[in-house]
Amino acid sequence: MNRSSVHLLDLPDEMLLNILKKLDNVDVLYALLGIDNERLNSLAREETFSRTLNLVSIVHNTTMVDSILDRFFNYILPQVHENVKCLTVEPAFMERILLAAHYPNLTELKIINFQRDNSSRYFADGSSLRHIFKRQITKLDLFVKDCEREVGSLKVYTKNIFARVLTSFENLNHLNVTGTMIPAYPGLSISYLPSNTFSSSTLTYLCINVSYFTDCLCLLDGRLEHLSTFIVRIYCLDTDLSIVHNLNELPKMKVFSLIHYGLIEEYNDKFVSLVRRMLYLEKLTLYLRIACPSVYTDPIYLINEFSVNMSRLHSFNFYLSTENNKNDLLRYLSNNNVKQNYTNTAYQEVSNIVSFSACTAAHHVFTLPFEFVKLLSIGNIFPNIVFKNVIELCVRDMVPFEHEFFLRIAQAFPRLQRFYISDLSSQSHYSKKSTDIVQPHQIVEYPRLAFLDITRVGIHYVEKLLDETKTHLPSLTELHVRYEDLRVVTEDFTRELTRRNCAKVTRLKTWREIVGSKDFYIYFPLL
Numbered sequence: 001m002n003r004s005s006v007h008l009l010d011l012p013d014e015m016l017l018n019i020l021k022k023l024d025n026v027d028v029l030y031a032l033l034g035i036d037n038e039r040l041n042s043l044a045r046e047e048t049f050s051r052t053l054n055l056v057s058i059v060h061n062t063t064m065v066d067s068i069l070d071r072f073f074n075y076i077l078p079q080v081h082e083n084v085k086c087l088t089v090e091p092a093f094m095e096r097i098l099l100a101a102h103y104p105n106l107t108e109l110k111i112i113n114f115q116r117d118n119s120s121r122y123f124a125d126g127s128s129l130r131h132i133f134k135r136q137i138t139k140l141d142l143f144v145k146d147c148e149r150e151v152g153s154l155k156v157y158t159k160n161i162f163a164r165v166l167t168s169f170e171n172l173n174h175l176n177v178t179g180t181m182i183p184a185y186p187g188l189s190i191s192y193l194p195s196n197t198f199s200s201s202t203l204t205y206l207c208i209n210v211s212y213f214t215d216c217l218c219l220l221d222g223r224l225e226h227l228s229t230f231i232v233r234i235y236c237l238d239t240d241l242s243i244v245h246n247l248n249e250l251p252k253m254k255v256f257s258l259i260h261y262g263l264i265e266e267y268n269d270k271f272v273s274l275v276r277r278m279l280y281l282e283k284l285t286l287y288l289r290i291a292c293p294s295v296y297t298d299p300i301y302l303i304n305e306f307s308v309n310m311s312r313l314h315s316f317n318f319y320l321s322t323e324n325n326k327n328d329l330l331r332y333l334s335n336n337n338v339k340q341n342y343t344n345t346a347y348q349e350v351s352n353i354v355s356f357s358a359c360t361a362a363h364h365v366f367t368l369p370f371e372f373v374k375l376l377s378i379g380n381i382f383p384n385i386v387f388k389n390v391i392e393l394c395v396r397d398m399v400p401f402e403h404e405f406f407l408r409i410a411q412a413f414p415r416l417q418r419f420y421i422s423d424l425s426s427q428s429h430y431s432k433k434s435t436d437i438v439q440p441h442q443i444v445e446y447p448r449l450a451f452l453d454i455t456r457v458g459i460h461y462v463e464k465l466l467d468e469t470k471t472h473l474p475s476l477t478e479l480h481v482r483y484e485d486l487r488v489v490t491e492d493f494t495r496e497l498t499r500r501n502c503a504k505v506t507r508l509k510t511w512r513e514i515v516g517s518k519d520f521y522i523y524f525p526l527l
Contacts, residue, residue, distance in 0.1 A: 009037075009039065009040075013039075013043065016040075016043060017043060017046065017048075020032075020043065020044075020049070021048065024054070024057060025048075025049045025050065025052065025053055025054070026053060026054060026055065026057055026058060026072075028044055028049045029044055029049055029050065029053075029072075029076050029080065030068060030071065030072070030076065031044075032044035033045065033075075033076055033079060033080070034075060034076075034079070045079070045080065047083045049080075050080035050083040050084055051083055051084065051085050051086065052085065052086040052088075053084060053086070053087055053088065054088040054110075055069075055072065055087065055088060055089055055090075055093065055097055056088055056089065056090050056112045058072070069093065069096075072097075072100070073096055073097070073100045074100075077097070077100040077101045078100065078101045081101035081102060081103050081104075082103075082104060082105065083105070084103045084105065084106050085105050085106060085107055085108060086106075086107075086108035086109075086110070086139075087103075087106065087108070087109055087110070088110040088112060089109070089110070089111060089112070090111070090112050090113050091111065091113065091114060091115070091118040091119045091122070092118065094111065094122065094129070095122070095128060095129060098129055098132055099128065099129075103132075103136075106132070106136050106137070107136060107137060107138045107139060108137070108138070108139040108140075108141075109137050109139070109140050109141070110140075110141040110143070111140075111141070111142050111143065112143045112180070113143065113145045113180060114142045114143055114144050114145060114146075115144070115145045115146050116146055116151060116157065116160070116161055119161075120160055120161060120164070122168075123161075123164040123165065123167070123168045127168075130168060133168045133169050133170075134168065134169070134170050134171070135170075135171065136171075137169050137171070137172065138171050138172060138173050138174065138202075139172070139173070139174040140165070140169055140172055140174065140175050140176070141176045141177075141178070142165070142175075142176070142177045142178070143178055143179070143180045144177060144178070144179050144180065144185035144186075145179075145180050145181055145185075146185055146186055147181060147183060147185065147186075148183060148184060148185060148186045148187065148235075149183065151186050154186055154187060154188075154189035154211055155189050155192065155193060157186045157189070158186075158188055158189045158190055158193065158197070158198070159193065159197065161186075162177075162188050162198055162208075163193075163197050163198050166198055166199065166200045166203070170202070171202055172200065172202060172203055173202050173203055173204045173205065174203075174204070174205040175203060175205065175206050175207070175208070176205070176207040177207060177208045177209070178207065179209075182392075182418065182451075184209060184233075184235070185209065187209045187210050187211035187212075187215070187235050188208055188209065188210045188211065188215055188219075189210070189211040189212070189215055190215055190218050190219070191211075191212060191214045191215050191218055191240060191243060195218075195221070195223060196223065197223075198219070198223065199223035199224065200223075200224055201225060201226065202226065203224050203226065203227060204226050204227060204228045204229065205227075205228070205229040206219070206224065206227060206229070206230055206231070206232075207231035207232075208231075208232060208233075209232070209233040209234075209235065210232055210233070210234055210235070211235050211236060212234070212235070212236050212237070212238055212239070212240075213234050213236070213237045213238065213239050213270070214238070214239050214240050214243060214245075215234075216232055216234055216258075216274075217239075217243075217245045217274070218243075218245070219232075220246075220250060220274075220277075221245055221246040222246050222248070225252075226252060227252065227253065228252050228253060228254045228255065229253075229254065229255040229256075230253060230255070230256050230257070231255075231256075231257040231285075232257065232258055232259070233258075233259040233260070233261075234258065234259070234260045235260075235262075236262070237260060237262070237264060239270070247273075247277065248277070249277050249278075249279055250277045250278045250279070251278075251279050251280055252280075253277075253278040253280070253281055254280065254281065254282045254283065255281075255282065255283040256275065256278055256281055256283070256284055256285070257284075257285035257286075258271065258274075258285070258286055258287070258288075259285075259286075259287040259372070260287065260288060260289075261287070261289070261374055261376070262289070263289045263290075263291050263323065264288060264289060264290045264291060265291050267290045267291075267292070267297075269305075271286075271288070271306070272305050272306055275306050275310075276309070276310075280312050281310055281312065281313055282312050282313060282314055282315065283313075283314070283315040283316075284306065284307070284310070284313060284315070284316045284317075284318075285316075285317045285318065285371075286306065286317075286318045286319070286320065287318070287319045287320075287372050287374075288302075288319075288320050288321070289320075289321045289322075289323070289376065290302070290320070290321065290322050290323070291322075291323045292322045292323065292324045293323075293324070293325060293360075294325075296322075296324045296325065296329055297322045297324065298322070298363075299320040299321065299322050299363060299364075299365040300365060302320055302322075303316075303318060303320060303365070306318075316367070317348075317367045317371055318365075318366060318367055319364070319365075319366040319367075319370070319372050319375075320364075320365050320366070321362055321363065321364040321365070321376075321377070322362070322363050323360050323361070323362050323363075323377075324360065324361055324362075324363065325359070325360065325361075329354070329361040329363055348367050348368065349367065349368040350365060350366065350367055350368065351365075351366060351368055351383050351385065352364060352365045352366070352383075353378050353379075353381070353382050353383065354381070355377060355378050355379035355381070355396065355397060356379065356397070356398055357396060357397075357398060357424050358398065358424060362377045362378075364377075364378065368385065369388070369389075370385065370387050370388075370389060370390065371389055372389060372390070373389055373390060373391045373392060374390065374391075374392045374393075375387060375390050375392075375393050375394070376392075376393075376394040377394055377395075377396055378393075378394075378395055378396075379395065379396060379397035379398075379399070380397050380399050380401065380405055382408075382412070384412075385412065386411075386412055386414065387412055387413050388414060388415060389415065390413050390415065390416065391415050391416060391417040391418060391448075392416075392417065392418040392419075393409070393413055393416055393418070393419055393420070394420040394421075394422070395409070395419075395420070395421055395422070396421075396422035396423075396424055396456075397422075397423070397424060397425070398424050398425050399425060400423055400425045401421070401423060401461070403442070403444070403464065403470070406444045406464070406465075406471070407442065407444055409444075410444050410445055410446055414448075415448055416446060416448060416449055417448050417449060417450050417451065418449075418450065418451040419446070419449055419451065419452050419453070420453040421452075421453065421454055421456065421457050421461065422456040422457065423456065423457045423458060423461065443469070443470060443471065443472055444470065444471040444472065445471075445472045446471070446472070446473055446475075447472075447474060447475065448475055449473055449475055449476060450475050450476060450477045450478060451476075451477070451478045451479075452465065452473070452476060452478070452479055452480070452481075453480040454479075454480065454481050454485075455480050455481060455482055455509075455511045458485075459482075459485040459488060459489060462481060462482075462485045462486065462489045463489050465501075466489055466490070466498045466501050466502065467489075467497050467498060467501075468497055468498070468499075468500045468501055469497060471501065472501070473501040474504075475504065476501060476502070476504060476505055477504050477505055477506050477507065478505065478506070478507040478508075478509075479502065479505050479507075479508050479509070480509040480510075480511075481508075481509075481510060481511070482510065482511045482512070483510035483511065483512040484512070486510060490502070
């Protein structure tokens with residue numbers, strides 16, 4: 001066959017379908033549904049192209065938003081409405097999309113850029129969408145754009161937003177609340193609200209952030225009686241001892257994940273006690289950082305505390321880090337076979353990192369592959385692993401970081417978005433700019449890095465990271481740096497070699513030292 005004479009319509013239906021399935025469903029429907037070709041029109045009506053529709057992509061990927069949306073609202077959605085099972089929408093267009101047709105099989109809804117001010121009206125008693133929420137939706141994903149520090153009272157936010165969600169979606173069995181921005185979205189705060197707040201007799205899956213550990217305990221007091229999967233991030237571990245919690249066993253819980261990124265100053269057995277209430281737990285995920293200043297604590301000991309007597313536990317993913325007295329950790333490592341301890345965990349492969357500062361040392365132990373998004377307080381030495389999920393990294397060490405270290409970071413953390421660097425060595429305040437010459441193939445590339453904090457390093461680091469002949473930062477939008485270092489490295493903000501890496505910065509936080517007074521920060525929103 002002459003390749004140049006083959007036409008798309010010469011291909012069999014099966015091959016055409018395979019080609020079309022590689023495209024976005026919305027693009028297929030817009031391009032083919034209703035055109036003057038019965039074969040392509042018929043293929044576009046296949047359920048596979050309308051079962052799941054992400055209508056947010058229209059708004060963000062085209063300059064002809066209004067005309068394309070009109071075609072979807074007036075023609076396409078009424079044509080495929082019976083096939084639609086899952087919709088991804090933004091609040092601005094959600095009402096028009098959901099009322100464009102009757103979707104008898106719609107059970108799943110994903111709301112992107114959800115905010116209190118643009119979405120709360122949909123949960124009011126008189127909302128035109130109330131009947132859809134109440135009768136049909138069983139699976140809801142909220143991608144929250146609100147920021148905790150901007151919403152005021154967390155109790156009010158919980159009552160007006162989170163509690164109303166469960167009231168509006170009466171048949172909900174799956175609720176996933178996640179954030180779209182850093183810092184994190186407002187945490188659920190129910191500790192001082194009535195016990196029927198945020199309650200459900202149908203919910204089996206919940207992923208949410210809470211303000212306090214007490215809020216986590218409240219969610220497990222019986223108000224979510226059929227909950228079997230609970231994924232929670234806790235912002236603050238303070239516990240109000242005046243609140244009496246229902247501490248009954250949780251036999252229905254099968255999957256539990258608890259993440260707290262802060263350093264736990266006073267560790268006790270409240271985490272272990274919580275997990276041991278889940279008698280038939282099958283999958284456990286933990287992320288905890290614990291300060292142990294008085295006596296060395298082996299993370300493996302803590303891991304075994306969580307898993308003992310859990311007969312049905314078949315999956316245990318963890319990151320546990322203990323910060324100890326440096327001398328205590330060195331004595332422990334010299335007297336114990338750490339690798340043997342890891343094999344005793346009886347779960348998947350385990351790795352570790354040890355890093356040192358002036359008086360303390362951090363001992364990180366974690367399962368592989370590393371599934372968490374943050375890794376804090378590591379140093380020059382870390383295993384030859386690709387941390388493909390990590391987007392936020394904090395490095396600190398008593399030994400200066402060389403150029404090869406930043407090359408390793410770029411290779412090991414391909415999705416890195418936020419980077420904090422602390423040089424604790426005697427050279428940390430070295431006052432001269434770097435004069436190193438870097439070959440083109442050795443330029444450090446951080447393609448996704450949006451946030452960089454270099455306030456705790458010397459000026460030679462500022463030079464290395466902002467000079468485009470040494471480092472490439474095409475996505476940098478927020479920079480924290482000492483004012484004087486920035487001024488010198490950029491040659492009073494005129495230097496061409498630093499212009500490109502700083503071109504997209506819209507938020508600049510500078511630290512300036514004033515002789516005879518306290519240091520202070522200045523925060524500049526540049527746009």
